[in-house]
Amino acid sequence: MSTCYIGVDVGLTASKAAAFDTEGRELHVVTARTPRTCVTPHRHDVDMEALADTVLSLLGELAAKLAADGRTPAGIGVAAHGNGLYPVDAGLRPVGPAIASSDSRAQRIVDTLAPEDSARLAAETGSIPWAAQPAVLLRWLHDHEPEAYRATRWVLSCKDWVTSQLTGIASADYSDASAFGMVALDSRRYTTTALELVGLPADDLRRFPPLRPSGEVVAGLTPQAAARTGLPEGLPVIAGAMDCVAGTLGAGGCDLGDVTVIVGTWAINGVIVPAGTPAPKVTLSALMPDPTRMLAMEVAPTSAANLDWLASAAVPHGASGGVPPAELLREAAAVPPGADGLVFLPFVNGAPEHPAASGTFLGISGMHRRGHLGRAVIEGIAQYHRVQVERVLVSGAEIGHRPWRIAGGGARSELWAQVFADVLGHPVRRQLTSELGARGVASLLPAAVGHDIAPWSVDDTDDLCVSPGPDRAVYLRQAELFDRCLASVATAWTDVEQYRTTTG
Numbered sequence: 148m149s150t151c152y153i154g155v156d157v158g159l160t161a162s163k164a165a166a167f168d169t170e171g172r173e174l175h176v177v178t179a180r181t182p183r184t185c186v187t188p189h190r191h192d193v194d195m196e197a198l199a200d201t202v203l204s205l206l207g208e209l210a211a212k213l214a215a216d217g218r219t220p221a222g223i224g225v226a227a228h229g230n231g232l233y234p235v236d237a238g239l240r241p242v243g244p245a246i247a248s249s250d251s252r253a254q255r256i257v258d259t260l261a262p263e264d265s266a267r268l269a270a271e272t273g274s275i276p277w278a279a280q281p282a283v284l285l286r287w288l289h290d291h292e293p294e295a296y297r298a299t300r301w302v303l304s305c306k307d308w309v310t311s312q313l314t315g316i317a318s319a320d321y322s323d324a325s326a327f328g329m330v331a332l333d334s335r336r337y338t339t340t341a342l343e344l345v346g347l348p349a350d351d352l353r354r355f356p357p358l359r360p361s362g363e364v365v366a367g368l369t370p371q372a373a374a375r376t377g378l379p380e381g382l383p384v385i386a387g388a389m390d391c392v393a394g395t396l397g398a399g400g401c402d403l404g405d406v407t408v409i410v411g412t413w414a415i416n417g418v419i420v421p422a423g424t425p426a427p428k429v430t431l432s433a434l435m436p437d438p439t440r441m442l443a444m445e446v447a448p449t450s451a452a453n454l455d456w457l458a459s460a461a462v463p464h465g466a467s468g469g470v471p472p473a474e475l476l477r478e479a480a481a482v483p484p485g486a487d488g489l490v491f492l493p494f495v496n497g498a499p500e501h502p503a504a505s506g507t508f509l510g511i512s513g514m515h516r517r518g519h520l521g522r523a524v525i526e527g528i529a530q531y532h533r534v535q536v537e538r539v540l541v542s543g544a545e546i547g548h549r550p551w552r553i554a555g556g557g558a559r560s561e562l563w564a565q566v567f568a569d570v571l572g573h574p575v576r577r578q579l580t581s582e583l584g585a586r587g588v589a590s591l592l593p594a595a596v597g598h599d600i601a602p603w604s605v606d607d608t609d610d611l612c613v614s615p616g617p618d619r620a621v622y623l624r625q626a627e628l629f630d631r632c633l634a635s636v637a638t639a640w641t642d643v644e645q646y647r648t649t650t651g
Contacts, residue, residue, distance in 0.1 A: 150598070151218045153209065153378075154589030155202060156390060156582060157227035157305055159183055159191075159247055159412045159448075160455065162198070164205040165585040166213055166220065169593070171603030175212045176582050177205050184244075188505075188647070189251045189497070192244035193305075195233060199312040206376040214377070222383040222596050223313065223368070224588035226393035227306035228413070229326045229433070230277075232284035234299040239311050242298040246284050248305075248413075249448045253287040254278040254502045256345055264344050270424065271340055273432025273441065274328035277499040281327050282341035285354075289347065302354045306387045313384045314366040319356040320386035325441070326433040329355060332424050332441070335434070359386040361436045362591035385595045390584045391415050392433050392442055397583030397590065398554045399605030403440065404547025406539075408532055408567065408575070409583075410557030412496075414450035416535040417442045418544045427542035430499065436591055443544050445535035448496035450528055451556040453506060456495045457524050470517075472556070478518035479525055480562045484569075484618040485625055486519050488512075490632060491527030501637065503644040509632055525563050526622075529570040530629045536571060550574040550612050554583050561613075568613040570622045577611045 151166045151174055158181060165176040182197040206223075213220060231248040235241055246252070257278050269275045276283060281302050288296040301317040304327075311317055324330045324337070331338040337358065339349040359365065367381035388396075391409070395417055400407040402419065409415035418427075419435070420443045426432050427443040434441045451472075459469035488510045495506035508523065540546060551573055557563045558577040568575045580586055590603045 149218050150221050151213060152589040152592040153206070153220050153223045154582070154585030154587070155206070155223065155225040155309065156393065156584035156588070157181060157198070157202065157225070157309060158390065159228055159249055160452065162201050162205060163582050163585055164202070164209045165582045165589070166209060166218065167586060167589050169600050171586060171590060173580060173582065173586065174216070174218065175209055177208045179205055183247055191247040191250040193247050195241040195245050195308060199309065202309050203312070203372065203375045206378060210377040220378060220382060221598065222385065222592040224385045224592055225306045225309045225387040226390045226584040226588040227304065227309060229304060229323050229389040229391060230279045230281065231305060232281050232288070233303040233305055233308040234288065234295065235301050235303060235308070235311070235317070236298050237300040239301070239315065239317060242295045243292065245305070245308070246279070248279045249496050251278045251497055251502060253283045256283050256286055260344055268328050268340050268344060269426070269428065271331050271338060272325065272328045273332050273426030273443070274326055275430055276328060276341065276344060277430070278502070280341065282329065282347065283345055285351065286345040286347055299354060301356055303356070306389070307356065310365060310384060310387055313368055313372045315369045316366050317356040318359055318365045318386050320359050320361045320388060321434040322361055322389040322392040324355065324358055326389055326391070326431045330358070330434065332422065332426060332432070361386055361388040361392070362595045364595055383596050385591055388436065388588050388591070389433050391417060391444060391446065392435055393584040393587035394554060395419070395442055395587065397580065397585070397587030398552045398578040400552055402547065404545050405549070406546060406551040408536065408551055408553045408557070410450050410528070410553065410555035412450065412452045413446055413448050414528070414532050414535060415444060415446050416532060416539055417444040418539055418546055420544050425543070427539070427544040429539060429542045443539065443542065445538045447498040447500070447531070447535065449493045449498050449531050453493040453495050453524050453528055454556065456506065457520060475521035476525070476560050476562055479521035482518045482522040484621040486522040486526060487514065489515055489519050489523040490625070490629060491523040492633060492636065493524065493527045493531050501640070503637070503640040505640060505643060507636060525566055526570070526625065527629070529557070529566050530626060532567070533570050533626060534630070550576040552576050552578055554578040564613045565616060568615045569618045570626065572615055572619060574612055574614045577613065578605060579611065580605070
């Protein structure tokens with residue numbers, strides 16, 4: 148029987164379970180849609196029971212494939228989107244739907260914070276307050292759903308909720324908790340600052356589970372989870388990691404100065420820096436499994452989800468399906484750089500730094516067809532990644548000179564990878580492993596279960612490296628226009644949001 152390691156990655160769009168051999172090669176992947184519901188443009192709920200059922204079903208499907216191959220799993224690690232709020236009672240039962248990290252219902256709470264208070268949290272934790280932070284959402288729960296607030300024993304992240312359903316234990320790891328703005332970087336302990344800023348009592352800190360290193364074993368698989376999945380009872384389950392950290396590890400990012408750009412539902416633009424203060428002035432900082440390092444990030448739900456939206460936009464109301472994104476990319480390849488003057492601002496899911504933002508096409512004319520829309524969307528996504536990368540570059544983080552790693556949808560498409568290189572003005576190295584988050588968290592398992600094997604490597608061959616090409620000049624001009632449009636459209640977005648609110 149050959150040993151393997153299981154990684155689970157729960158995204159806002161899809162959930163995946165994957166198995167890897169002792170050298171980190173992907174053996175099997177199974178996927179399903181994540182049960183997320185957009186109640187309103189600003190309210191994104193997750194059915195926690197349905198999510199747990201989805202993951203357990205995926206693990207059962209994966210276990211059957213492994214058994215057929217004669218593979219023996221040595222452990223499970225879970226990665227998932229950070230922030231949001233997954234509240235449970237003392238029996239680990241949901242007190243209501245979870246609130247996804249793309250939710251902005253609590254923006255008014257953040258808007259009341261004084262700039263000096265936000266700066267204080269950033270200096271202490273490396274992360275700024277924003278609408279989908281657990282402390283902010285816990286305050287929203289306190290104000291709007293007081294019974295659920297009182298019933299909440301544990302404030303969990305998405306991956307902690309899944310881990311609790313595998314182990315029967317409420318746990319937390321440093322990567323998620325630090326990205327919450329809940330861990331003081333100097334002491335590596337919980338701090339009450341985020342709670343105090345939103346007017347919650349310091350005693351609410353008891354609602355957050357004890358901190359563990361990402362690779363520490365929480366417990367073994369419960370009899371109930373074992374019966375449901377077909378995996379062995381007692382199979383070690385580690386604390387896991389935030390998907391940004393897991394994806395960076397899966398892409399091979401581990402050295403100081405390494406830059407990783409992940410093109411997923413969220414735009415993740417991170418650089419590995421020394422752990423501790425002073426932290427670079429970025430939106431989020433997440434402690435990594437290596438205690439000497441952390442990931443400084445600019446993030447927003449402004450990436451590949453915009454292409455997914457375009458893929459489904461022509462579907463009749465209430466129907467599912469749509470045009471495969473790969474087909475949109477093929478059509479986009481036939482359109483010249485710059486999309487014949489069409490510009491797209493990629494905010495179909497909003498953004499923390501632009502609360503009223505919405506997806507916006509500028510320059511549409513009668514000549515434009517679906518290929519132009521697709522080209523404008525992928526270019527707009529790349530341009531906003533650029534905006535975020537530029538923030539990282541001026542944040543105080545030391546950036547290495549190696550090619551930046553690009554992962555997710557932007558890496559798997561040769562066209563899109565070239566657009567990213569041209570827009571960013573820097574060589575990018577495509578990471579083609581399909582499930583980097585699952586791979587990254589699974590890479591922590593060998594050490595966790597005491598297996599003496601070499602660290603997993605990634606393919607860094609030169610043929611996967613894409614350098615800026617002759618279209619760089621086009622995208623420099625587009626970048627100037629994109630930034631001007633971004634700066635000038637805020638008032639219109641606010642007016643549209645007020646109109647939508649009053650007419651909805």
